[in-house]
Amino acid sequence: SINDAVIHTEIENLDLIPSNVNLAGAEIELLDVNDREYVLRNEVDYIRDDYNFILIDCPPSLNMLTVNAMTTAVTEMLIPIQAEYYALEGLSQLMYTIDLVQQRLNPKLKMEGVVFTMYDARTNLSLQVVENVKNNLDTTIYKTIIPRNVRLAEAPSHGLPINLYDSRSAGAESYRTLAKEVIE
Numbered sequence: 269s270i271n272d273a274v275i276h277t278e279i280e281n282l283d284l285i286p287s288n289v290n291l292a293g294a295e296i297e298l299l300d301v302n303d304r305e306y307v308l309r310n311e312v313d314y315i316r317d318d319y320n321f322i323l324i325d326c327p328p329s330l331n332m333l334t335v336n337a338m339t340t341a342v343t344e345m346l347i348p349i350q351a352e353y354y355a356l357e358g359l360s361q362l363m364y365t366i367d368l369v370q371q372r373l374n375p376k377l378k379m380e381g382v383v384f385t386m387y388d389a390r391t392n393l394s395l396q397v398v399e400n401v402k403n404n405l406d407t408t409i410y411k412t413i414i415p416r417n418v419r420l421a422e423a424p425s426h427g428l429p430i431n432l433y434d435s436r437s438a439g440a441e442s443y444r445t446l447a448k449e450v451i452e
Contacts, residue, residue: 270311279429283319291333298332305373308336328358330365338369344380346450349401351387351394351413356401363405381408383446388416412446415439 273285298304312322324337338345347362349355363379370377382401388394402409414420420439423430430440 270314274315279432295332304332305335305339308333309340312340330361335365335369335373338366338377339373342374343376344378346380347382348385348414349382349397351384351397353393353397356397359401359405379407380450381410383410383412383414385414386416387413410446410449412442412449414442414446417442 270285275284275286277284298307301307308324316322322340324340324342326334326337345366347359349359366377366379382405384394384398384401387398398413415438417437417439419434419437420430423433423439426433430437430443434440
């Protein structure tokens with residue numbers, strides 16, 4: 269059950285429900301399920317009142333798991349975009365999917381904004397991607413940009429969030445700044 273899956277972390281007021289290898293087959297298992305778009309919402313309803321905020325980190329693919337997340341009474345989506353060319357290709361498909369979900373499954377869904385990640389200030393490509401999105405997307409673009417950062421890449425292999433792995437790194441500081449910006 270979702271209650272059994274909750275893990276209490278060492279960070280006060282932060283619980284997790286981690287993904288696991290069993291989700292790999294979820295896409296196929298959901299094919300024959302009635303109202304398959306609402307499976308996650310139905311589970312989250314059991315714990316919704318226990319939390320002020322529920323954040324769902326989706327895979328970078330537009331599959332049934334992502335659609336489930338979008339229909340889980342989610343009201344706001346923050347879209348991370350890698351500052352690379354192919355991320356622009358996926359963004360247009362994501363916008364189309366969000367529009368479909370709004371029309372058919374969750375009219376409350378809205379795009380809160382876009383945050384750029386893996387930004388490399390040494391390349392013109394990163395700057396061009398940011399400018400392209402700013403010029404062509406009618407949504408909030410967060411001022412905070414998450415840089416490409418070795419410490420950010422290392423933290424998951426140690427099983428730690430960046431603020432515990434290296435709280436003084438540029439990546440950790442960028443995420444703290446982003447959190448303040450989102451809250452404001």
